[in-house]
Amino acid sequence: MSLGFQAAGCDITAAVEFDADAARSHGLNFHGGDPEHGKARDITNTKPADLTRDLGLGDPALAFDIIVGGPPCQAFARVGRSKLREVSDHPEAFRHDKRARLYIEYLDYVEACSPLMVVMENVPDMLNHGGHNIAAEVCEVMSSKGYTCTYTLLNAAFYGVPQMRERMFLVAVRKELLPERITLPEPTHWISLPPGYEGSRSVALKLLNRTFGSSADPYYQPAPQAKRGLPGAVSAEDALGDLPTIDARKMLELGTLKRGARRMSDAMPYPISSRPSRYAALMREWPGFEAKPHLVDHVIRYLPRDYPLFARLNPGDQYPEAYRHAVEMFHEAVEQKNAGGKPLMEGSEEWNALWKSIVPPYDASKFPNKWRKMEADKPARTLLAHLGKDSYTHIHYDSKQARTISVREAARLQSFPDGFRFSGTMNPAFRQIGNAVPPLLAKAVAEALLAQITAALDASTGPMCLTTRRN
Structure with a gap:
């Protein structure tokens, strides 16, 4: 305000x-x-x-x-x-x-x-x-x-x-x-x-x-x-399309994305080839809050179980669809293991461990909008202070990135300019953004x-x- x-x-x-x-x-x-x-x-x-x-x-x-x-x-x-x-x-x-x-x-x-x-x-x-x-x-x-x-x-x-x-x-x-x-x-x-x-x-x-x-x-x-x-209306892609790409699965493989507090200090430059939309240009050029050459709050959550599932989701999918995709992915993993010559016994410890590693534990009949994959050509749905606990309500529309939104992306969706700074680590920053006008x-x-x-x-x-x- x-x-x-x-x-x-x-x-x-x-x-x-x-x-x-x-x-x-x-x-x-x-x-x-x-x-x-x-x-x-x-x-x-x-x-x-x-x-x-x-x-x-x-x-x-x-x-x-x-x-x-x-x-x-x-x-x-x-x-x-x-x-x-x-x-x-x-x-x-x-x-x-x-x-x-x-x-x-x-x-x-x-x-x-x-x-x-x-x-x-x-x-x-x-x-x-x-x-x-x-x-x-x-x-x-x-x-x-x-x-x-x-x-x-x-x-x-x-x-x-x-x-x-x-x-x-x-x-x-x-x-x-x-x-x-x-x-x-x-x-x-x-x-x-x-x-x-x-x-x-x-x-x-x-x-x-x-x-x-x-x-x-x-x-x-x-x-x-x-x-x-x-x-x-300004779309999610208008708002986020010029920001640096974060490939969560690749970062996980390289070991550059780890569990722990996300301190907003690692500088990340804007892509040289990016062409900001009119909205993105406003976010970069807001008088008094002009963007620096590098972003320091383009940080994301550590959610290793869910990155493959995020990639699988279709735009607009919510938790019931996500759960169905996860169950399909589990059965595909079982078939792959069975094809390897060592069948998995249903209900076995290995079976249960595989299920837990792929399928989220939430009841699909409750809280259907707990998850949502954004649509590139539409505005995002309402950001809430709950972003400070998880960001599943705003999964990035780009399946190649396969992740939830970053702090800076949440700020963009709320129309905070890139030069506006948020005190604290990632979770407090998400909470401040979700609470804001x-x-x-x-x-x-x-x-x-x-x-x-x-x-x-x-x-x-x-x-x-x-x-x-x-x-």
């Missing part, structure tokens, strides 16, 4: 980030490695005045124009609008319902900093979480505090990101600036989303068919529709909102107390 807003022209002044590696990444990329800006902070014990004092920013009410973030919504699984009002009006309400605490702390920052604009991002389930539309309830609270509010669902693929990522965005702007309506960003790319995305959206929007108080929900705004005349999507949101605020300020003829202290 910070990178997208910076690209739209904002100065990134501060951050409150609990994850230590993500906090260090913030300090590295936005504050030149300043340790104070790279310090992990817990919002439950970091008050606005603490933050501005530590960073030398003075009065919180004068420090920030915009607050962006993604406070967890799980705390509000069963909290209704009346409870949210109680939480908002009574800072000690968390003593009665600790699930509300993080939301209280977020509101503390809004109260103390009086920003012109607030942007929240979260999963679509925030609209139908424990029988409550949390986004609508948050909007009601923010509206009572003097903000014009709206929320919607945006898919990153419509905004130039090579990933079909559906997320909720909630925006609040001071009513003195935008008293009536907030305009959402217009799509720049077109794609026909797979049926699963439409189904998930329908589930998330289910509560909108009910009433909110005595009238229909006044805050929800349908996302602007993409038109077929727009450029096609795609920078290009954040940039689209920021540009649309800033244009409206600028227009409102330009059109103002009377005194505007909100802006007298702003740059």
Whole structure:
């Protein structure tokens, strides 16, 4: 979110980030490695005045124009609008319902900093979480505090990101600036989303068919529709095709790929013959985050059992198909051993060992999307923080490489430029990328909102107390 807003022209002044590696990444990329800006902070014990004092920013009410973030919504699984009002009006309400605490702390920052604009991002389930539309309830609270509010669902693929990522965005702007309506960003790319995305959206929007108080929900705004005349969505191959090839099976044979932590320090040059797509060129040339001659985070997981299976998969195959391929490969291996003159006895120790060396142990009837081989000509499916544990949801489309995606490839699919650095080793880097808002999507949101605020300020003829202290 910070990178997208910076690209739209904002100065990134501060951050409150609990994850230590993500906090260090913030300090590295936005504050030149300043340790104070790279310090992990817990919002439950970091008050606005603490933050501005530590960073030398003075009065919180004068420090920030915009607050962006993604406070967890799980705390509000069963909290209704009346409870949210109680939480908002009574800072000690968390003593009665600790699930509300993080939301209280977020509101503390809004109260103390009086920003012109607030942007929240979260999963679509925030609209139908424990029988409550949390986004609508948050909007009601923010509206009572003097903000014009709206929320919607945006898919990153419509905004130039090579990933079909559906997320909720909630925006609040001071009513003195935008008293009536907030305009959402217009799509720049077109794609026909797979049926699963439409189904998930329908589930998330289910509560909108009910009433909110005595009238229909006044805050929800349908996302602007993409038109077929727009450029096609950025594909996985557009995003990754210019990056160095990593032949996992060959590296395994040569002994250059081993078990253990992947430290992002081995330099790997870009292929001399590669011709970057328009998207890849943007990732290499992003102002302020230009690519170096060598990549240092193009690292992959050590998955020796599965490389032959990855090569066998067809584009779009998920775990049930992968399991069937693996069983076929096992029977082929049995036939090969039997042809060698020493038949394998079913159920024998050698039989079981061979099965274990080829077939993944997961139940094929459960979690069908646990694995997925990407399609070269389509955007990737949603990247999750679970990338920090395994990367099977994003198997490279190139069967010759036969592997899961690298850290840099995950960053490309999320629209992080090649010059953006991730703190820590491979697993923390994957987690940070999976948790992130795609920078290009954040940039689209920021540009649309800033244009409206600028227009409102330009059109103002009377005194505007909100802006007298702003740059």
